[in-house]
Amino acid sequence: MTGGEQVTQKILKQEASADQATFTALVHWNDAAKAAFIIEERTFVVRRAAGGTLIDFSSTLSAPRGEVKLNGDPEHAGIHYRPAGELDKSKTRYHFPVEKPAPHKDTDYPWVGETYTLDGTAYSVVEMSHVQNPTGTRWSAYRDYGRFGAFPVAEIKQGGSLTFRYRFLIVKGELPGAETINSLYSQFAGGNAPASKVTTLPAEGSKPAAAKKTDAKK
Template structure:
């Protein structure tokens, strides 16, 4: 009888303990599970732009319009980076100081083709015209597209054919964007020299014109780096303030890029980037590739940027 009573007491205690555990599990905070339905998407407005969306938010916008009647506005395609709401660019469009500076863009002020020289930085003697998207891929973690761009004279004569590829990867907040820019430039009208100077050539980023100039600062791999004289910096970074929000932009220089690259990274109005020179024989192609890592908030520590760079540099 005593054994039976002892057994019943333990059964009751066991059921009581299970009930308590069920209650605790029911009311305890549950871990947040990532939404497996969130993915990248590409939304084109033909003749205007291509939106890159992650879930419902526009993270970037590739501007594709070209109209000879709106030359200053449409003479080059470029990439806008959008703010955390997806509603407003944090990069520059038309107007403001140096109207030809636009978002993430590429150009050369001394583009020599044969015995002629053209300005396809300020776009005074030619245009870069988006022709078509020749590749588009989207998924939960990555999106990519390739824009076929003709570099041409004002009267439409071809100078270069470019395949400009963007690869976007999903990032956690407070990061805004992780995008690789790859430009394959093919000489189609004679031997080509990509030339200019660090202020007027290369692959560069221009912050929105309304930034607070006094708050702009730059950081390099070491304290004593001088972008004006030190070639082939692995990366350069800028911090700026726009509408009260601080943003950080890191541009990474892939080791496969042309050597003796000099950087322009000191202007308070928020334009910076790499200036690689190159020679392209007719029918041949040169590839330029960079990664832009953009976050809200102040710049990460140098060690963190360097670690990100080393990961990028290990890719092809």
Template sequence: MKNTLLFLALAFHAQAFDITVADKDHVAVANGDKVVAKLMMANDLSTPEKHHDTYKPYLHVFDASGATRLTKGPGFAYTHHRGIFLGFSKIAYGGKSYDRWHMKGGDQVVTKVTPGDNAFTAHIDWQGDTTAPFLTEERRFTFTTPAKPFYLGIEMNSAIKTVSGEADISGDPEHAGAQFRPSELVDTQSTTYIFPGEKIDAHKVKDLPWAAEVFTIEGKTFTVVILNHPDNPKDTATSAYRDYGRFGMFPKGKATAEAPFKLRYQWLIAEGDVRDAAVFQQAWNTFAGKSDPTPAITINASERKAAKPKK
């Protein structure tokens, strides 16, 4: 039944990772006894404040020990930036425009979670003008233990459909796409980005196979790389330049009930400062099924931008 919450409150063991689904609240992903990721999926309408904090699902990422949270939740600067998240600020549907990035006038609501081997699928309603959805999504996260120096791999496969008709899904590189947002405690003075190719300008380049970020939280340095699968929409922009660390890929396209808008990305997380083009390229080749050579790289210090306070 539509709009019925069908959560599975259970622990699912699958090889390296335990998937624990807590009713109407979160999905915890543990490697041994260490929680390394957690999908936050509550949708609490009891007060305006709780609604604001729970209007979209997002994935928190932790260090290998499970002690340090690497990603941001609600509040602080740019409150709508949360963990690993997916959204679009300009969705044209039925003669109207919807903003499901800032979550103006509607939520993304998880209605069911289906666990699998080292994975789970969140079934998500993208609300329209009412609580009824105009888009439905299946967002599958798969977890791996990659080759060193990475300790965690997170693959996201998303398929977004309309309930009827066609949707034009768009926005801009700053306000749309699949994104990773470091913790509010990120050291904005040291955030660094790495790109494949010489003299890359992330404001202009399209269809990069990967991009990496080095950031520091609570005195600890981490590296995250996003891998852009070749099946993703072409003309994809890479947004990777802010000092607070929000970065990712911005695709655009169309969706119908019969032909979903499909996206596939992988994030690899390492402890320490990794700037090895061969490591990044090999990871992408494995993900994409390619054998492309190791490129030259561009290393850019982040651009400074004054953060806006919480609204």
């Protein structure tokens, strides 16, 4: 799709207490003619946990006009976290809950973590994918400027709906241990702890710009 936009229509819910804050927004995904082909209810719940900030994100998408296929590419579609652009690209690392990760090929990681450095301080983020999200989900988790996240592909029938759920843990410092992450994941998604082995890989550097061809004069 080209020429589309996401437009927030109104805030459906907004609450805050001493322990947490939450809001739900009604968002229309419009086509080039500014007609909504997806209607979304997008909810954030934010609270303190595990020495950092915990964000539970859910998105319910409905297709009022016809069947919709959610697709694209892992770098530019999906549910992503992106840190400030001033980070130190040379220090970005990614953490995977498997022994031999192949992030360009693997699918359905239960979670992926990242550590980046901003103004000399390290920060770590874990994104967790709920077990009820679509299977076959790919992850973009290798770029040195820190944007990473899950990329689910799915179809929504006309009149139907689909809900996606993700949890983010954001802490100052190094990545929490696997036991902490697994506990938060199990509380969020249910089931057994997803990983006992965590593998850390350095981020991939940016691709150099292609050399420009010039005509040599004789």
